Amino acid sequence: MLFWLLNTYSDALATWHIASPGETRVFLTARTALATVSSFLVAVLYGPFAIRWLKKHFRERIDSASPRLNELHSTKKSTPTMGGLFIVVAIVAAALLCGDLGNRFLQLGIVTVVLFGAIGAVDDWVKNRTSKRGLTARQKFAAQCVASILILFPLYWHLRSFPQMQGLPLNLGLLTVALGPAFVLWGGFVMVGTSNGVNLTDGLDGLAGGCLLIAGSAFAALSYLAGHKVMAAYLEIPHVTGTGELCILFGAMIGALLGFLWFNCHPAMVFMGDTGSLPLGALLAYGALCIRQELLLLVIGGVFVIETLSVIAQVVSFKLTGKRIILCSPLHNHFVFRGDPETRIVVRFWIGSAVLALLAVASLKIR
Numbered sequence: 568m569l570f571w572l573l574n575t576y577s578d579a580l581a582t583w584h585i586a587s588p589g590e591t592r593v594f595l596t597a598r599t600a601l602a603t604v605s606s607f608l609v610a611v612l613y614g615p616f617a618i619r620w621l622k623k624h625f626r627e628r629i630d631s632a633s634p635r636l637n638e639l640h641s642t643k644k645s646t647p648t649m650g651g652l653f654i655v656v657a658i659v660a661a662a663l664l665c666g667d668l669g670n671r672f673l674q675l676g677i678v679t680v681v682l683f684g685a686i687g688a689v690d691d692w693v694k695n696r697t698s699k700r701g702l703t704a705r706q707k708f709a710a711q712c713v714a715s716i717l718i719l720f721p722l723y724w725h726l727r728s729f730p731q732m733q734g735l736p737l738n739l740g741l742l743t744v745a746l747g748p749a750f751v752l753w754g755g756f757v758m759v760g761t762s763n764g765v766n767l768t769d770g771l772d773g774l775a776g777g778c779l780l781i782a783g784s785a786f787a788a789l790s791y792l793a794g795h796k797v798m799a800a801y802l803e804i805p806h807v808t809g810t811g812e813l814c815i816l817f818g819a820m821i822g823a824l825l826g827f828l829w830f831n832c833h834p835a836m837v838f839m840g841d842t843g844s845l846p847l848g849a850l851l852a853y854g855a856l857c858i859r860q861e862l863l864l865l866v867i868g869g870v871f872v873i874e875t876l877s878v879i880a881q882v883v884s885f886k887l888t889g890k891r892i893i894l895c896s897p898l899h900n901h902f903v904f905r906g907d908p909e910t911r912i913v914v915r916f917w918i919g920s921a922v923l924a925l926l927a928v929a930s931l932k933i934r
Contacts (some may be wrong), residue, residue, distance in 0.1 A: 598665045599787065599814040603822035606661035610826020618830060618837045623866050625695045627838055633895055639903055646835060649691045651843020654823045655684040661819035670812040671725045672857050675718055676850065677816070681715040683762060687841035694841075701841070711762060711845070715755040722856065723750050729807060738863065749857075757861055758852040761914060764839055764871035765848030767878060767897045772833035774913045778870045778920040780824045781848050785867045786854045787817035787923040792931070793858035802931045805859040813854050820850060831913035832914040833910050870920045874898050923928040 622745045626645040629637050657682055666673045686707065694701035704708070726735060735746040736752065746753055769775035792798045794811025829841070830836040849872070855864035865872055874897040881896035894904035 570577060587625035589678075595706045595791070595811055599791075599818040600701075602661040602815045603818040603825075605664055606657040606819040606822030607826045608822075609657040609660050610653055610823045612827055613656065613686040614826060614830050614837075616651075616652040617650070619649050621649055621652075621837060625691065625840075628695060629669040633900075634815065635904065636900060638893055639860060643835070643838075646838055648695065648840040649688065649842045650831065650837035651684065651841070651846065652725050654827050654839070655680055655846055656820040657823035657826060658816065661822065662816055665819075666815040667812050670809055671721070672809050673812045673815060675722055675725075676813060676853055677850050679714075679718050679758075679853045680816075680846045682717065683711070683846035684842055686710045686714060686784035687843065690841040690845075695873045697755060706832070708759065710757045711849075712755055715758045716751065717723075718853065719751045719754040719758070719856070722754070722853075723748070726750075726857075727809070734860075737859075745883060753861075754852075754856045757856060757864070758849050760875070761852035761855075761864065761868060761871065762845045763849070764868065764875040766844040768871050768874045769839050769844040770897065770899055770908050771903070771913050772835040773828055773831050774916055775839060775844055775847075776824050776828045776831050777913065777917040779851070780821060780828070781860045781920045781924050782851055782871075783817050783820040783824065783847075783918065785928055786851060787814050787859055787874075788928060789858055789863065790814050790817060790854055793860070804931060807858055810858050812858060816850065819856065833913070863927045865929070866930075867924050870916055871924040920928065 582673060625648050627643055627648045629640050631637055631640075631643045649868045659677055662677050663671065668674065676764035689710075690701040693699050694771060697849045701707070708862050723735070735750040737746050747810075765775055765779065768778060792802060793807050794808055794809060794813070796808075799806035820851045827837075827839065831839065851868060852864065877893060877898040880892055884890060884892045893901040895901055899912055899916065903909070
């Protein structure tokens with residue numbers, strides 16, 4: 568809406584700078600800031616109403632495979648969950664208000680949030696309204712794969728239209744691999760893996776939200792740089808025209824998470840649930856795929872990667888040797904079992920996430 572107004576009345580604003588050197592329409596920075604503020608306000612103002620409704624229909628059921636973990640988290644029982652609903656609403660509302668709705672990257676980004684949010688909502692509904700622990704692993708994986716394909720095929724056709732993206736190169740240090748149509752398979756692996764990694768991290772009050780806030784800020788900066796012709800050339804990173812508009816989405820994500828953390832800080836009034844963790848993880852992966860920075864996603868999302876690897880290592884170790892390498896997976900539960908205060912664990916994970924994000928962004932010029 569705002570972008571349309573700026574285009575419609577561009578003649579009246581002729582004295583202003585109409586287009587940036589990055590080929591992104593005017594006021595991108597201002598629109599990103601407005602998207603951040605507006606999504607924060609939507610989350611904060613809509614949050615109390617959503618929480619009251621969720622409290623009546625969707626309360627957290629402490630029912631993990633670990634009796635001791637269930638005991639340690641017993642105080643969280645009956646806390647409203649599916650708080651991701653008002654995160655998704657805030658992101659989509661801000662994107663529609665501030666974004667260029669003719670931009671393919673923005674369009675597919677909104678679709679990513681909605682599709683993965685719907686998968687998470689179904690999983691949360693099954694978990695909280697039936698005796699099951701949500702969708703089965705196969706059902707969730709299949710749904711995520713289908714959603715990824717619906718997003719990545721259009722993205723593939725759009726990206727390949729750029730001369731510098733022919734072959735869709737994957738930069739592996741000094742080695743560059745041309746993906747071609749295999750981009751869809753690679754992208755599906757990245758999206759599903761990141762989505763589930765964030766989901767595994769969402770186990771303590773504010774943990775996933777804070778780490779996502781930091782990762783989203785990093786990708787907002789990276790999207791701006793990738794969409795800016797001059798800055799991309801200076802940093803020697805892929806310049807993809809139009810990806811600057813992803814700043815609107817990531818700005819909206821930042822604002823929505825700030826609003827959500829208002830209610831999710833310890834002791835949490837509401838939990839994110841799969842309704843929030845799945846779409847936010849998928850959005851990070853989608854941004855990385857658009858700007859061809861999947862390897863930086865590994866660094867920026869390092870906390871999510873470590874949490875995922877801790878689960879894999881725990882399962883493999885137990886099946887092969889009958890022994891566990893940590894007290895309880897994912898990793899944050901190891902510290903819970905050790906007796907560390909929840910707030911200390913969460914803040915230290917935030918610090919780790921911030922350091923990784925700074926290192927990733929700093930590495931652009933080093934490379």
